[in-house]
Amino acid sequence: MREVSIIGIGQTDVGEHWERSLRDLAVDAIIAAIKDAHAERVDALYVGNMLSGELTAQEHLGTLVADWGGLGGAEAFKVEAADASGAAAVRLGYLAVASGVHDFVIACGVEKTTDADAETTNAAWAYGTDAEYEGNQGVTMPSMAGLLMRRYLHEFGVPREDFAPFPVIAHANGANNPHAMYRSPISAEVYARAGMVADPICMFDAAPMCDGAAAVLLCPSEMARRFSAKPVRIRASAAATDRLAVHSRTDPLFLRASYLSAQRAYMHAGVGPSDLDLFEVHDAFSILAALALEACGFAERGKATVLAREGAFALHGRTPICTMGGLKARGHPIGASGVYQVVEVAQQLRGEAGANQIEAHLGMAQSLGGTGAAAITHILEG
């Protein structure tokens, strides 16, 4: 296997892009990544996306984006792993370069949610659950997260207000990210007063569905310096699954996929959680961030909110999370979020994180699919 590096990154602003279509957003991100690397050739394109067929009646997305992105002739197809689709595209790109099959590969994540009405998008997002035994009961993603959070509050005796640090951190960091959807800090008091989306999930526990695209250009590390002054090496790429339905898991508060993919990544990179300078965690809901931090070894079971309150995950804490706003404040363009996370870790490692820059040499990104049934983890080194 060859070492793989990121030589180009690109991202669109995250938000409601009324004037830009699914293909426009993907092409914008791809062009930015190619330009960043001054690359002249792309062998393959993997597009992470969850809902193009359902929301915009567009499948065959790999071919469409290759065509409109000026990559005609390149190998191209769509990869789907619910909310982790973008991270799946990065992993596929990594495998293609590491294996020696391709030299220059783009992994792009894109989602266009605002072309459909809210009920349709709400229903489609929940297609990442078990359609016959969860979906048919009328569940939504916020209510599925609500089931996990209610049980967490019950088992660990944590008050709901203790989850405030997760969105407070995300919004504080998003305020300094020009690409973020929400750029206003919030306070714990505002969190405590917020209206319920799916009790106990409040407005500030839930990342917003929106539009966006991000892309990375990968090549063998031995060639990377020819294209980038600051190549970012992929030290580990690992994926794992859990039982799809929450009710089928032996312990719903243990995200087994998150644990397994992190352990595989740690093993591959020869590092542990304490070696990481930042962690882009999947905070589609505050409870998922807490459970992932526990599964990945950053907090003991039931203790993530305690550490969060002590400041461990703030920008200058022990392990900063959501350093560019996370899914909560940067926004959660579903199938694109996994690539945004990788791009943001790369920004930190390249020293391009602006006002949110931290001292960072090693960073991790983990994207979760649905209620955590899939997890894809990347460890990057600058």
Next chain:
Amino acid sequence: MNVARYWRTERTRYNLVGETCRVCGEPIFPPRDLCPHCTEAGQDIRTFGGKGEVYSFSHVNDAPAGYTEYQPYTVALIKLEEGPLLTAQLTDVDESDVRIGMPVEMVTRKLKEEGENGMIVYGYKFRPSVSAPSSRVVQPA
């Protein structure tokens, strides 16, 4: 929507028909071809009693397409007396009265209608118990 899609899972939705694994003995709901515990094939059909307790719950205020006419409603994880968890809506209960640990029992109710000429889909929901927990089964801790 093709009728077979719903007909296929009818027994499970109407009668809580699941399985017991012949190899490891674990109760399985919903039924599947390979045991989720030991991955062996080969299970005996069993019908679950329909009694259990609320393991967790949440409220849906912004329902997905197809369910908006029923909102708001409460979804829950139910722990059946025999052990398995399942996901179901609660019914016949004020949402402010729902508690973790509350005894509940299965009822058959309409889950959704697929438009004027489409399928009406029925299935299990759970309501607060009006009868005592089953004495045949030891209540799990």
